[in-house]
Amino acid sequence: MLAGAAALGAAATLPNVAAADTGGRGRLRVPPDAISIQLYSLRSLLEKDVPGTLSALADIGYRRVELAGTYGYQAAEFKSILDRNHITASSTHVGIDGANLDQVIADAKVLGNTRIVHPYSNFGTVAGWQSFATRLEKAGAAVRQAGLHLGYHNHDQEFRPVQGRLPYDILTRGTTELNVHLEIDLFWAVNGGADPVWLVYQNFGRVLQFHVKDRKPDGTMTDPGTGAIDFANIFRRTWHEGVQEFIVEHDQPTDPLHTAKVGYDYLFGLRF
Template sequence: MLRGAAGAALAVGAAGVLPGVASAERGGHGGHWGLRVPKDKISIQLYTLRSILENDLEGTLDALADIGYRKVELAGTYGRSAEEFRKLLDARRIKATSTHVGIDGDIDQAIADAKVLGNRRSNVAWANFGTIAEWETFADRLEAAGKAYRRAGIGFGYHNHDHEFQAIDGVRPYDVLTRRTSRRNVSLEMDLYWVVVAGADPVREFYKIAGRVKQYHVKDRAPDGGFADLGEGNIDFRRIFRATRPLEVEEYIVENDQPVDALKCAETGYNYLANLRF
């Protein structure tokens, strides 16, 4: 079933890459171009706001709630325990549906914290190795960690950067990770900015592992190749979202690694996703 859906949707996605094909921006107002990102699927990676969260945690969370965010992805708890951070979120009707974690520490404790925080998913944020053998070993560790998280009722995945798409001795580390882990234990959090920077097509990569991409990091690219607030860069999110709609992801997570104004970036990102039609 997945292969059938993936094949049909990939044809749609590939068509969007061909020269001369009308984009959603130039097209009609109904049908598939009238689709939108559900507001309850919009989240933000708090790493985007790290500089102001460190100085004013409660005020920043207040601002996010005022913007409209009801979901966030964590990258640390800023000196608070899991219990304390959960109370801050609950008071603002915000859910920490996912978090970035490592696998070098105490996995049992990480799982316990994830349960307290209410995380539905935990994702490894970063890995980099110089040989395919090292990537294979890491993939095996991901699979083992994913199994432990699954048994605890929490999804587990990996978040990419660009280097996973650069071949080592003719083999891409991303392919090692996806082939050497199982869809049962390891999902993918696809960072669209880094896929584009790597020179890959997010739609094609999505359907190569159809059904395993559960979350998007929606991060825009400036004309100079750097980071941009959503809608102010050159990544065609309309095409990506339209082409991958048949296997829609669970969350669209706003992110900017180096925002000029973090709160403005958060507001711009939320409004962009809430108002986008594709």
């Protein structure tokens, strides 16, 4: 989510960013019920027509979504629309800083979420990141005690050194697997020069969700399967690491429903 992509040609030389292969390289596949979409990608449509947009997603094949707001609807009202379309909202993006966490938890339960994910943070000092990690861990403990789980979604700034340290290291070392899981945005990780496979290995058991958005060699964001990120390689090498949800996303799609269909069809048909 958020800001446009900065071009980082060097990232395209990583082993996992070789030309994408959507062909049948293996027998593994993403389970259809693990394919999701971040509704932020469809915000321009949802702002005008929530029922129609969710119905269109159901027609494409989606049975799972990740929320980023409810577009003027109360949680129970939004849940009712999801139910009519046989869609589950497994998680929702909500920033913990400044939020009424009790209300966030209550709404998440009404919506049927099992996870709450903090979507974005950026601090210019090590101390700022350390302080945030402490707040994230505390919030994660409260969310866990309420029967849900809190996660963190990265952009690319977490992989750029701040005062000689990587913010992602500060976050993962300053929080626990018990209270904070990781949602790796594959585009932003690659854009920051990180190897997503190594990130999963380093954080064994903590990575439960992938954001599947693609990247052209010049750094431009594009629909899944139309860029240079080798998702087949990433998924194959991390298949036994516990990732449970593969979430289609594009921050600035020109045609949101086209992006949704391209992303779903790509993940549905991918073999690795």
